[in-house]
Amino acid sequence: MAAPESSAAAVPTLYTNNALRNAFGGVLAFFILLLIGVMAFSIRLFSVIKYESVIHEFDPYFNYRVTQFLAKNGIYEFWNWFDDRTWYPLGRVIGGTVYPGLTLTAGTIWWLLNSLNIPLSVETVCVFTAPIFSAFASWATYLLTKEVKGTGAGLTAAALLAMVPSYISRSVAGSYDNEAVAIFALIFTFYLYIKTLNTGSLFYATLNSIAYFYMVCSWGGYTFIINLIPMHVLLCIVTGRFSSRLYIAYAPLVVLGTLLAALVPVVGFNAVMTSEHFASFLVFIILHVVAFVYYIKGILTPKMFKVAVTLVVSVGLAVCCAVIAVLVALVASSPTKGWSGRSLSLLDPTYASKYIPIIASVSEHQPPTWPSYFMDINVLAFLVPAGIIACFSPLSDASSFVVLYIATSVYFSGVMVRLMLVFAPAACITSGIALSQAFDVFTRSIKFQLPGIASNTEVDAAETSSSTAEAQNDVVKAEKSEETSKNRPSKKSKKKEKEEKPLTKAKAEKKRLLALPLDSSVISLLLLILLGALYVVHCVWAAAEAYSAPSIVLTSRSHDGLHVFDDFREAYAWLRHNTDVDDKVASWWDYGYQTTAMANRTVIVDNNTWNNTHIATVGTAMSSPEKAAWEIFHSLDVKYVLVVFGGLVGYPSDDINKFLWMVRIGGGVFPHIKEPDYLRDGQYRIDSQATPTMLNCLMYKLSYYRFVETDGKAFDRVRQTEIGKKYFKLTHFEEVFTTHHWMVRIYKLKPPKNRIRGKTKKSKSKTSTTSSRAKRSGTGKKNPWN
């Protein structure tokens, strides 16, 4: 609202005519933004309407549990929380290992509401946090794009972001995950960076650091910011766009931002120690060198300056070499070269599949397929190139940032599906710019060519006002740069000053020349609207059908109506009420968070996956024969084993389908588990052709125990085959609970057998166990807890 006013002031002749128009435009923009916010919120409510107000999937359950703890015990208890209900017997220091942004946000909202005597439950607040923050994110997008290309582009980009499927997939009501608030924080940090860059105001620079701090609190993806902004700064320096505004935009961010980031326990000294952050420090140094050079250049004569340059370059090179050598030595001393596994798999997409099966096993860490691009950003994929071109005419600091942002995020999204989420805002911004520019061109052509309206003065007025979107930016920039850099006017601002006066007239002339034929522009306009309509239809479909399933309750539509599969909660509720509160439950790590949150029982491993060995132990147990598995579980004090089985109803993501990953992860630590033992001719199968190792492993037995009695044939509806071994008995486990559709089966470890009486037998059994143990230790590590 402020920007159009200033642009109006810049053109005093049109002041009275435009003041009302601008005021009206401001109010209109405000209401459009409000509606965009409402839309962003409400399009994410499909999950609540179609299912229920419930937390979704896996990680959100952990966040929910942490928030509950925070709401119950307060912030100080939260920082010191040692969670003994997970990773038994190791436990986990929650306060120091989570990104607290999301939980603190939701906790604060909950606290605020409750202190206003609005008694919403923690669950309700958690469910609706993500939609609320999507509305914030679309407003932040508006601000960012407005800084780049004006109000029109801002509104378009905000509308696009409000319903981009990629973002919806992570922020539907109930999807209470870090990304929900992190995307808002990401866009807002970028906005404040651009704003600082455009204004050169220290106030915004400080806000920028705080926004960055919030982002660090929220998501590990903050490294993207702390690498992208230095890249942009470097780009500006290299292309000769250095200015004091750039300095103000960057230097406080590095200093304040790093200090603040180090306050977050999970980051701590990583903020200065790991390679992910080195780029920012390097650019920080470069920036200072460049600033110093500019300063020297200002006070020295050109001749003296040349001498100084040669001197400094020779000394500087030496120092740089020394510093780089130290850095290289430091980095090389750590085994992963100072990079975390996930970051490394970003730089080298094949890294994870080669070395870290646990990262590779997660589907959201896989590279995306082409259809998934179309699914997630739809028509934006076609608009992005146009938007990039629009960013280049004219190229400003802000628009170059957008170009850089989209270029890097396209790469990252190509490495991991999950990072599509970072790509989506960039795509929305560029598409918003493209759409708004295209509309601008077409409407102006129509307006120009329509007879009657096209009296010259009116067109002029209309054009100046409509081009304010573009003009204002440059004007504002020019004005501000004049103020901030009075002493040392930069190259750019000088150029701007020259341009400023003939700006409006020249623009009008140019625009007139660019006018397109009436019919073609009308048709193009209609096509653009059609494109937008297609996008909206796709987004609504994606929000309603594709991304709203909470995945803990499944539905299927058959000829006799809707069928609900609520087996997961059935099993968790059973565990919660009918087992002892300190019983340990072993399952594959996917179900760890849900078990602790919904069943309130101690688990061995969970989705945090911080300890590979521990997960490998469970994987080994699942892929061992019954007795060996019983020994491993018994040594871990496990009382119940939970497996997910989809063979009866055809639920594809069950444990049998994940089983090869258990074998791989288990085999990675305990070499006596070998993947080829479970494969017949390189094929994974559970039918009569399956290998004996496969048919005797615990996972097979627990999944298919008494399965044959359901239909007489034991036909697995996921694998579409009859199982290999149908009749068998369990000797060390007993079935204690199976849910209605058999999707979750819980087994109890039978108590150890009494020792056999008599000395001779005892000694015999002892020797046999020791010999077997020796044999095992010969083949490799067996069980770290023995």
Add this chain to the structure above:
Amino acid sequence: MEAPIRATGILGFTLFSLLFFVCRSSPLHNLFISNAERRIDVTSHIVKVYLTLKVENAGTTPTSEVLLAFPPTQVDHLATVEALVTKGKRKKTTLVRLDVKPTELPDAPNGAKYFTIYLANPLNSGESTTLEVLYLFTHSLEPFPAEIGQSESQLVHYRDSALILSPYHIKQQTTFIKTPSTKVESFTRVEPTNRAGTEIKYGPYEDRPPYSFSPILVHFENNSPFPVVEELVREVEISHWGNLQVTEQYTLVHGGARHKGVFSRVDYQSRPTLSGASSLQHLLARLPPRVHSVYYRDEIGNISSSHLRTDSRKSELEIEPRYPLFGGWKATFVIGYGLPLQDFLFESSDDRRYLNFTFGCPLLETVVDKLTVKVVLPEGSKDPSAVVPFPVDQHLETKYSYLDVVGRTVVVMEKKNLVPVQNSHFQVYYTFKPIFMLAEPLMLASAFFLFFVACVAYLHIDLSIRK
């Protein structure tokens, strides 16, 4: 553990009673019971005893009090005692309800507990009257064996006395015990005793002195589930905007023989009659008519297995727990529903308002061990008082709900050991000025008004130093 102790206790009790009955004081001796018939229904887990007493006054003074005696072991499980008297002759008989109150007698033998029935008209000497007494026991069927597997049927012990415990002389008495099926493992014989079909008949016994006692034990099959609500918190929130919101939090347990060993879903699904016969699969809740916005959930979300049937006179909510409950298994859930306020809130003659609502648990055939009823009155209501037909513990609390400033008064009533028969109505009286209804909308309106005024002021004040 408990059973043998109780058995010896009862044995001792009989000996004591034989010693004590000789030296009884006069008012009790005035009355005697000429004929007593007792029908004990043990088909469900709530033991219903229908006792028909023909009381005669043999003394000289008229009396209006009749005593019922219970052994202390039974009185702990006694949920309710009701007494009716038949009035009128032959065909035009009507039943009149009589007051029954627990009474302490100073020289009760072996800690026997008494209830006094207050007759409407004093019984003159030589007259007789017929009393119909109904009393219910909870937790009185003791599973034996205490743990059963999935395919076994549930067997229970029932302990009582073949002779009616009474402070009066009983001339003739008979006891019938109705079992749920013909499968009776064993029963104590106190001749004459015989069994026919699902009924065991003890008696008739002639001329038994006061405090006669003869312990019996019946061991029989009872495959009905034993739904016990360990704790129920009912919250009734009155909104004068026209809604009555009821929220009920249940902790349900299957009180029968504990489940032992495996639970096999395949057996349970393929042979439902043989396997898990005593499991608790569904419950029926009877809700008031015109109920709306019914929900059924637990702490981890909605439970999808429920059906609501409504008609003009009642609503029935059939709920299934997430999993079938076997003996000893627990489940918690919440049922909530809204009701139109005009059906339950009335104005009394003295300008006060009162809520008239059912006290007990809407689930049928369910024992409630501990019931807490909370009535949340609207903010600003004063002088609350509750009228409950039976003794309850009462206190007041304050609750803060949406945008409350002073908080809402909550009338809390607690009662232990409740059975569905006691779903009688209670009333909560209070005074309320309708102007308080507008407090919160006005507060919101003024808050928004102030916010906009602040915005306007902010936009018109220029705080910059330099122009």
